[in-house]
Amino acid sequence: MNNGAEDVGVRYDEVKERIAAAASRSGRSPESIYLVAVTKNATPAQVRILHRKGHSDFGESRMQHFVRMASQIDDFRSRQRELHGDLDLPESIRWHFIGHLQRNKVRRVLGSARLVHSIDSLKLAEEVHALHKGDAPAAEILVQVNVSGERGKFGVAPAAAGHLVDQVRTMLGVRVRGLMCMAPLSEDADAARPVFTRAREIFDDIRKSTGDSTFDLLSMGMSNDYEVAIECGANIVRVGTAIFGNSAAEVVDAAAMNGEPLAEDEIDEACC
Numbered sequence: 001m002n003n004g005a006e007d008v009g010v011r012y013d014e015v016k017e018r019i020a021a022a023a024s025r026s027g028r029s030p031e032s033i034y035l036v037a038v039t040k041n042a043t044p045a046q047v048r049i050l051h052r053k054g055h056s057d058f059g060e061s062r063m064q065h066f067v068r069m070a071s072q073i074d075d076f077r078s079r080q081r082e083l084h085g086d087l088d089l090p091e092s093i094r095w096h097f098i099g100h101l102q103r104n105k106v107r108r109v110l111g112s113a114r115l116v117h118s119i120d121s122l123k124l125a126e127e128v129h130a131l132h133k134g135d136a137p138a139a140e141i142l143v144q145v146n147v148s149g150e151r152g153k154f155g156v157a158p159a160a161a162g163h164l165v166d167q168v169r170t171m172l173g174v175r176v177r178g179l180m181c182m183a184p185l186s187e188d189a190d191a192a193r194p195v196f197t198r199a200r201e202i203f204d205d206i207r208k209s210t211g212d213s214t215f216d217l218l219s220m221g222m223s224n225d226y227e228v229a230i231e232c233g234a235n236i237v238r239v240g241t242a243i244f245g246n247s248a249a250e251v252v253d254a255a256a257m258n259g260e261p262l263a264e265d266e267i268d269e270a271c272c
Contacts, residue, residue, distance in 0.1 A: 042069075
């Protein structure tokens with residue numbers, strides 16, 4: 001796959017078309033699906049191309065890259081505003097943190113993130129809550145659920161997801177908006193369907209039991225399986241490789257060829 005900046009817009013349009021088709025198959029409008037463009041393999045120039053096309057939602061799985069990219073794009077927006085006044089750009093940019101989050105990194109991530117997808121423990125949620133100040137808006141988060149039950153995969157067990165959501169809902173500094181899950185990596189996108197279907201069931205059960213209309217986001221599906229995820233009910237998909245190139249997939253291939261296990265954060269990044 002050519003990773004040149006000039007090809008990013010074309011691949012982005014192709015992904016949007018596939019999202020629209022998957023939404024139609026599931027009886028929903030394309031506008032109801034949020035595409036988070038994962039910037040792990042992107043250059044700032046490529047992110048600017050998508051932003052100029054009107055895209056607002058971007059995501060990162062690595063804290064340092066997340067903070068750096070968010071800062072660079074914010075600087076770009078400020079410079080453009082100074083030079084050109086009113087811009088033909090989205091009113092805002094929404095940054096999503098989608099990787100495993102360590103408690104000692106929470107403060108830095110919350111400074112830029114509109115939505116954190118990967119809260120998987122009460123202690124982590126309490127750290128987010130502890131950083132809330134006064135009348136500031138509550139931090140918006142998703143609870144990550146290990147639906148597939150894979151060993152070494154981050155996420156709360158499905159049976160414990162509802163209890164964790166109930167605990168987080170008592171925290172004034174945290175607003176739980178929904179769930180996030182990852183399916184096992186597979187070349188067969190349809191192999192993810194049972195995982196996504198179960199995640200949707202858990203999501204629906206929690207939404208019904210809480211009666212909370214703001215519990216309305218289900219983040220699942222990446223470059224290899226986002227269409228299946230939408231068919232199963234996702235309204236957020238996290239797509240990087242299909243837009244920005246396939247260097248992350250090459251990490252997986254190289255490790256497999258060498259018989260080397262991947263660390264969890266490498267798997268998270270490689271699967272977007």
